[in-house]
Amino acid sequence: MSEAHASARGGRSRRLLFSAFTTVGVPNNVPGLWRHPTARHLDHTDLRQWIELAQLLEAGGFDMLFLADQAGVYDTYHGCADQALRDGIGVPLGDPEVLLSALAAVTDDLGLTFTSSTLQELPFNFARRISTLDHLSGGRVGWNIVTGYLDNAARNFGLPQQLPHDERYRQAEEYLDVVYRLWETSWEDGSLPRDARRGCYADPAKVHPIDFHGGFYDVEGPHLVEPSPQRTPVLFQAGSSSAGRRFAARHAEIVFLIARNPEGASVHINDVRQLAQANGRRAEDIRFIQGLWFVIGSTEEEARCRLAEIEEWVSFEGVLADRSAKLGIDLGAVDLDAPVDEALIRGVQGTVRTIRDGTPDRVQTFRDLAMHLLSAAVVGTPEQIADRLEDWAAAGVDGVNVMDVPTHWAFADFVEHVVPVLQQRGLMRREHVSGTLREKLGGAGPRLLDRHPARRLRAVTQSTRETAPLG
């Protein structure tokens, strides 16, 4: 936790973005903590608890709530989902979109960001639902684009197993091509005169089919929903593999990082920014939000005691079940103390790379690897935590994804103890920022920048019905 301690002190300080990261399930960034005493009355199916949480985050200065997701169970460990069920790891897991919509009704400013894979929903219906949610929330929607990595998820949608990694990204490219066309080109600006005298609610000359025919999807259109405040939701991406970074460099406005330390974050940030520039975008078009969790004490010693108490609740078998799914290797069937053999790992290779880049000397065995897949904890007094966040900021990080460790109510502690210090130092905003989520996160306006590939698409016109290739 202290690797980057002194390095960047005195570096430029700047306001960070704050996201609260959880799932519509048992908090499981650290497996086993559902048994922690603070989790006793937690019920992810209870809307009142979610309303309370959302209003706490909004009042507490958070920019958004982020609900991660996956569309299948973790059944790699011992070849079944038993341990995942026992520890509530990724199952049960509710749908983030309907929860965020409910929270839109009881908040005014909070950004509403969720993960949806290009596997689980057909692009026409997805685009329509997201446009509706963007309307209803006044333009507060963000989408974390993932391609999925679980065989069980693939088998929930008719495939025998997940597509090969690069083919998943090809499918994701095509999926984006479809939804961009629906969001950006199907309805021109000014297509909705709502002119009662002329009898013209929508102007047919300005509403276009997309007539998309690809390798994975055929979609006629037009989009069923008129342009929402942001048209395209704010685009997030979290992959750290080579294909994932290339994808982020083309499409993402915000990248979620899980670097081990500020130096690791810098490497990742520079890599993606260079790729983005090669795609006709600019370095500043992409912002980076680092996942961290916090253990807060009135003294450093108290914080360290708290961490030790939390660690007592970790489920080691739960960790193995979680990591087995993410690595694509059954950690119940290998010698945990053997050296890591990367050839055995089918899963999230970018994650392994991130870990080994950040802490090469610490990850020798499978056991080390399993235990290091957790994102970094920041342990200390509020002032020490603020110091650490200045280090991350100095390394180029634009924001923090605060994780729900040990439970959702970690956000309440963060708001009560850390936020005032951050605000005093200018690391966190004090005032609501008006406008859409894109604007709240630092965008110049409600819409994607002109140089984003989605904005370079051309509408199908009645006369030509020709489509321009994406990008």
Place this chain on the structure above:
Amino acid sequence: MSEAHASARGGRSRRLLFSAFTTVGVPNNVPGLWRHPTARHLDHTDLRQWIELAQLLEAGGFDMLFLADQAGVYDTYHGCADQALRDGIGVPLGDPEVLLSALAAVTDDLGLTFTSSTLQELPFNFARRISTLDHLSGGRVGWNIVTGYLDNAARNFGLPQQLPHDERYRQAEEYLDVVYRLWETSWEDGSLPRDARRGCYADPAKVHPIDFHGGFYDVEGPHLVEPSPQRTPVLFQAGSSSAGRRFAARHAEIVFLIARNPEGASVHINDVRQLAQANGRRAEDIRFIQGLWFVIGSTEEEARCRLAEIEEWVSFEGVLADRSAKLGIDLGAVDLDAPVDEALIRGVQGTVRTIRDGTPDRVQTFRDLAMHLLSAAVVGTPEQIADRLEDWAAAGVDGVNVMDVPTHWAFADFVEHVVPVLQQRGLMRREHVSGTLREKLGGAGPRLLDRHPARRLRAVTQSTRETAPLG
């Protein structure tokens, strides 16, 4: 409007169910009325207006809000969607599920029912979202099952055109088989001990994959969401074709009727009930809700004047665009004054049958047919309206789907003027009914009856992994 006037007076009076019927778009049960003065400030993308409406309905004694839907545009008339766009008929049209979820957060009792076709969403994801919504709303979800009938909708989901009518129903049967297994068999009762001491959040011995392999879908499971209050949402159906009635007789708990008069409703009700009994269900297992719209005056003359005023705003071309899509025939390309040739009609044949059953003498030409596809208006004083509703009740109808004519705010007039009279006569409840939507609508408990086909499915067990055929 007066066909059934005197027939059933003095018949048994009983409490009716009340549903408010609209869409996430321009109210379009009567095309053109978006230009009506009461529609001036209506904006279906404004969540605040929806919250106001939902709270009005809840306070006003309505049992549920029903949001109809379709996943494509009406492009049959003149072979394009131009007129549908000009009159806002079915386009723009937002997603009902996220709107209902938002309304769940600001209501306590109102039922939340929507249409979703078996075309637009993959069953695994659909089942998961609905379970989540049923949790968040405390068991208030209803699903109107449709198979879709628009070629454009089919082309939004990769098909060259809609499947033939009977094959659509076969697909719908399989879709239900999948979602029933996810909702009813994947998680046993008692599968969620949440026992921190034993380290058992969910009990793996009681959570099962569904291992479904069919002609349309392959779905492994398990369901990702634990059992919601109703497990399966209340099942609605609206089709009136022969295949539609058979489907309703097997699956529906509530059938939406669009009969021309109480006698027509009786015929339809008896038909479906007989079919249900042949399927091992009982006549009383299915309830029937008739679509009606209301024009209210303090005198009958005032009401008739109001109807005349409303009719002035009807868009005749809008009517033709709407009817062309529903009938599957371009009414812009036929002689409207020619006798109806049913051989030309590809579309909603059950609807044609309903119309001709109810008003055989009035439907001679295509023009008659177009104008009679609208559901029946009830015009008069609140007392006269209550009389008419007694006639419908006496004919066996269990409830009324109040339509948004001329706009959503028709519900406000209904609540203000008609509800007190209905309550006085015992035709409408005065008190909130506790429990799930299924219970509010008259069910014996939160779950489907044991004799419903979904309850006769057996879980896949780890030892056998065999699936029982549906029904």
